[in-house]
Amino acid sequence: MQPIIGNVKIMGEVVSLTSRAGAFFRCPECRRTVKNGVCMVHGEVEPTKDLRIGLRIITRLGEVVLEFSGEKAQKTAGITAEAAHSLSAQELSNYLEKKFVGKKLKAECFSLKDKYLYAREAELLGEGEKNVQTGDSQGAVDKEAVPQNQGGLKQ
Numbered sequence: 136m137q138p139i140i141g142n143v144k145i146m147g148e149v150v151s152l153t154s155r156a157g158a159f160f161r162c163p164e165c166r167r168t169v170k171n172g173v174c175m176v177h178g179e180v181e182p183t184k185d186l187r188i189g190l191r192i193i194t195r196l197g198e199v200v201l202e203f204s205g206e207k208a209q210k211t212a213g214i215t216a217e218a219a220h221s222l223s224a225q226e227l228s229n230y231l232e233k234k235f236v237g238k239k240l241k242a243e244c245f246s247l248k249d250k251y252l253y254a255r256e257a258e259l260l261g262e263g264e265k266n267v268q269t270g271d272s273q274g275a276v277d278k279e280a281v282p283q284n285q286g287g288l289k290q
Contacts, residue, residue: 144242
């Protein structure tokens with residue numbers, strides 16, 4: 136697969152979660168991940184709760200890894216960061232697997248390198264239904280799953 140750099144729209148079937156999916160804490164100032172109440176930039180902080188979704192998705196371009204967090208993750212997963220933090224890591228993983236794996240998802244995203252994408256928008260399609268294979272061994276995908284705006288990224 137060729138590297139995907141810039142803005143893209145993808146659609147494909149979610150095949151698994153990544154190890155980065157789950158509940159975590161952020162620095163309220165810089166939004167970096169906080170470990171044990173310490174931000175690597177701001178030192179000791181009162182962190183905020185967040186939820187990260189990491190998915191492996193099969194598209195016509197091949198396998199990509201899509202990540203998103205914050206409100207996008209909470210809305211798409213149907214669970215708040217607060218509720219995610221109240222679950223054990225295994226309970227949250229089971230919930231996210233049931234919610235995403237085997238389902239079609241479309242997303243508008245950007246990439247800074249290779250096949251790792253960061254979602255601006257994400258939407259589960261046909262929620263409640265398993266993706267039906269259409270003879271294409273890679274599943275149904277969006278015809279517009281091609282790089283757009285190969286120049287700089289706009290936030």
